[in-house]
Amino acid sequence: METTFQRTKTTGTVPTRDQIVTQGDLLELKEDMLQELKRIIKECVSGQPGKKWLKSAEVKKLLGISHGFLQSLRDSGVLPFTKIGGSIYYDYEDITFMMSTNKSA
Known part of the structure; x- marks a missing residue:
């Protein structure tokens, strides 16, 4: 029995042992993390929040x-x-x- 891992931004679902995480899921997670890291760094360096x-x-x-x-x-x-x-x-x-x-x- 194979189930797929569905990630939603609002719920942040965490996979269980019997769920599969694809390379696409990992790449999307990586991009999300890099964007958030860039926003945090920009905020710290400029002293200005990343939002209006x-x-x-x-x-x-x-x-x-x-x-x-x-x-x-x-x-x-x-x-x-x-x-x-x-x-x-x-x-x-x-x-x-x-x-x-x-x-x-």
Whole structure:
């Protein structure tokens, strides 16, 4: 009895002993891992996240600020944001613009 290994990006199915992993599956895994590694390296070297939109937790970590301070930046209009459902997103370019305009000499 032979079963095939089906990999989905959302579930991350792990094969069992009786499943077969093809060379194609391994090549796809390799490409996925290389892309993710390149994104991480780019993020570390440039100091800039690999994505345009950041969630609140990512912004707090990036700037080293508390939830309350992030809330006050939103409330005062200093940091623009987009709210979709229950999640708040910030454009990385808006964050860098805010930091450069508020820089003191």
